[in-house]
Amino acid sequence: MNPEIESLYVGLVSHLRNRLESEAFLKRHRQREKDFTRQRCLPFVFVVLLLINMMKRSLQDELDEFYKALSQEKVASRQVSKSAFSQARQKLKASAFVELNEEQVKYFYEHFAPKRWHGFRLTAIDGTLLDVPDNEATRREFGVWGSRHDGKGSPKARVSQLFDVLNEVTINAQIAPKKCGERRLACRHLAFCGINDFVLLDRGYPAFWLFAAIRHRQAHFCARLDGTQWDVAQAFIQSGELEREIVLTPSAAALKTCKSYNLPTQALTLRLVRVELPSGEIEVLITSLLDTAAFPAALFQALYHQRWPVEEDYKRLQSRFEIENWSGTSVTAVYQDFHATIFTKNFAAILVQPAQPVVSHLHRSAKHAYKVNMTNLISKLKDTLLFLFWDHTISPLLHALWQQMIRTTEPIRPHRNSVRHKKVKRRRFPLNYKPTR
Structure with a gap:
C-alpha cells in the first residue's frame, strides 16, 4: 500500500486511540464523577473496546475471548464475570461512541479524498425500525408497536441516519422512541449538513x-x-x-x-x-x-x-452486524450497542477505501467489475479491532487486513432487479440462545 495512504490510516487509528485514552474523554462520558476512578479489571477503555468489538455471542464467552486475545493465551480463562461487565457498562454513556464516530468522520473528510458528485457530498437520509429487548424499561423508553395476534405488541426503536452514499459512511445516526417521527430525526441530521452537501430523500x-x-x-x-x-x-x-x-x-x-x-x-x-x-x-x-x-x-x-446504498446499509446493519442481537437488555445497552455498531461499521467503510482501487485494477479485464467483500472484512475485524486500538503494531495489522480485502472479492452485477417482498419474516435473536462463535 502507498506509504502516504498508510500514514493516513495510522494517523486515524492513533488519533482515535489518543482520544479514547485521554482523561478528558473519560470524564465526559462516565455517568458519575466517581465512576472509573479505581483500578479494576474492567477499566473505561476495556469497556469501550468490548462494545466496538461486535459482541454477538454469549456475554461470558465474549469476555473470556477478549482477555484471551489481549493476553495471547491458547485457552480462554475467566478474568471477569458477566455480572461485573453489566455493572461496568452502566457507568458508561453511549455518547462516548457518538464522539468517537464524529472524530473518525471528521478525520476522514479532512485528510482523505472522498468521492463527490458534481462537487457535492452526496448524502441520503433514511430510517427504519429495530426490535429491542422486551422489558418494562424498554417499553417505557421506546414505545410499543401493537400486534394483531396477542394485542401485547413489542417495543421498537426508530433509527435514522445521514449517509454518504458514495463513500458509504454514516455522517450522523440517531436512535429514538417510535413517537419521534422520521422528519424530526431528519431535521436533527441537518446540523451536520452544509454548503457543499446534497441530500436525497424518499x-x-x-x-x-x-x-x-x-x-x-x-x-x-x-x-x-x-x-x-x-x-x-x-x-x-x-x-x-x-x-x-x-x-x-x-x-x-x-x-x-x-x-x-x-x-x-x-x-x-x-x-x-x-x-x-x-x-x-x-x-x-x-x-x-x-x-x-x-x-x-x-x-x-x-x-x-x-440513494439505494442507504437501503443496503440497513440490510448490512441487520444481517451482517446483527444490530438487533443486543449484548444486554437495558435501555443503556441498546443505546451503547447502536452507536458502537455505527462506529465499527464506519471504521470498516473507511478502511476499505484504498483496497477498492486495487481490486478494480486487478479485475479490469473481467466480465464484471469487482468489489471488496464487506462481509468478510467485517468478520476479520472481530478481535483485530482490539489490537488496532490497544497494541502498538498498527501498520502490520492494517497491511494484513488490506491483503485480505484484495484477495476476497465479489462481482458487481448491474441492473439486477429482484422482487421486493414487503412481508419478510424478521430474524429474531433470543437472548437465552446466543451463538457460540
Missing part, C-alpha cells in the same frame, strides 16, 4: 418545512414526491412536461412548524423533474437545483437511484 420525507431547513443550511436536495398527496405533482404529471420550475408556499401547518424550528417561511423556488421508469410508472422528483444547463433533467433518474 417520498415519506417531503414537507415544506424540511425543504426550508435544508436550504437554511445552504445545502441542496432532491426528493421524490408522492403524486397522490401533492397537488403540484398531480398537475405536473398530467401536463406531460419533462420539468417545471415552481414556487412552493407554506401551508398554515408548515408555517407553524417553521416557526417552532426558527426556520425562514419565505416561499421556495424549486424544480420538478419527470422520471419514467422501465415499468411505465411516472416518478416526480423535486429539487433545489435550478440550473438546467449544469444539471439537466436527464441526470436525475440516476441521481435519485444513488
Whole structure:
C-alpha cells in the first residue's frame, strides 16, 4: 500500500486511540464523577473496546475471548464475570461512541479524498425500525408497536441516519422512541449538513418545512414526491412536461412548524423533474437545483437511484452486524450497542477505501467489475479491532487486513432487479440462545 495512504490510516487509528485514552474523554462520558476512578479489571477503555468489538455471542464467552486475545493465551480463562461487565457498562454513556464516530468522520473528510458528485457530498437520509429487548424499561423508553395476534405488541426503536452514499459512511445516526417521527430525526441530521452537501430523500420525507431547513443550511436536495398527496405533482404529471420550475408556499401547518424550528417561511423556488421508469410508472422528483444547463433533467433518474446504498446499509446493519442481537437488555445497552455498531461499521467503510482501487485494477479485464467483500472484512475485524486500538503494531495489522480485502472479492452485477417482498419474516435473536462463535 502507498506509504502516504498508510500514514493516513495510522494517523486515524492513533488519533482515535489518543482520544479514547485521554482523561478528558473519560470524564465526559462516565455517568458519575466517581465512576472509573479505581483500578479494576474492567477499566473505561476495556469497556469501550468490548462494545466496538461486535459482541454477538454469549456475554461470558465474549469476555473470556477478549482477555484471551489481549493476553495471547491458547485457552480462554475467566478474568471477569458477566455480572461485573453489566455493572461496568452502566457507568458508561453511549455518547462516548457518538464522539468517537464524529472524530473518525471528521478525520476522514479532512485528510482523505472522498468521492463527490458534481462537487457535492452526496448524502441520503433514511430510517427504519429495530426490535429491542422486551422489558418494562424498554417499553417505557421506546414505545410499543401493537400486534394483531396477542394485542401485547413489542417495543421498537426508530433509527435514522445521514449517509454518504458514495463513500458509504454514516455522517450522523440517531436512535429514538417510535413517537419521534422520521422528519424530526431528519431535521436533527441537518446540523451536520452544509454548503457543499446534497441530500436525497424518499417520498415519506417531503414537507415544506424540511425543504426550508435544508436550504437554511445552504445545502441542496432532491426528493421524490408522492403524486397522490401533492397537488403540484398531480398537475405536473398530467401536463406531460419533462420539468417545471415552481414556487412552493407554506401551508398554515408548515408555517407553524417553521416557526417552532426558527426556520425562514419565505416561499421556495424549486424544480420538478419527470422520471419514467422501465415499468411505465411516472416518478416526480423535486429539487433545489435550478440550473438546467449544469444539471439537466436527464441526470436525475440516476441521481435519485444513488440513494439505494442507504437501503443496503440497513440490510448490512441487520444481517451482517446483527444490530438487533443486543449484548444486554437495558435501555443503556441498546443505546451503547447502536452507536458502537455505527462506529465499527464506519471504521470498516473507511478502511476499505484504498483496497477498492486495487481490486478494480486487478479485475479490469473481467466480465464484471469487482468489489471488496464487506462481509468478510467485517468478520476479520472481530478481535483485530482490539489490537488496532490497544497494541502498538498498527501498520502490520492494517497491511494484513488490506491483503485480505484484495484477495476476497465479489462481482458487481448491474441492473439486477429482484422482487421486493414487503412481508419478510424478521430474524429474531433470543437472548437465552446466543451463538457460540
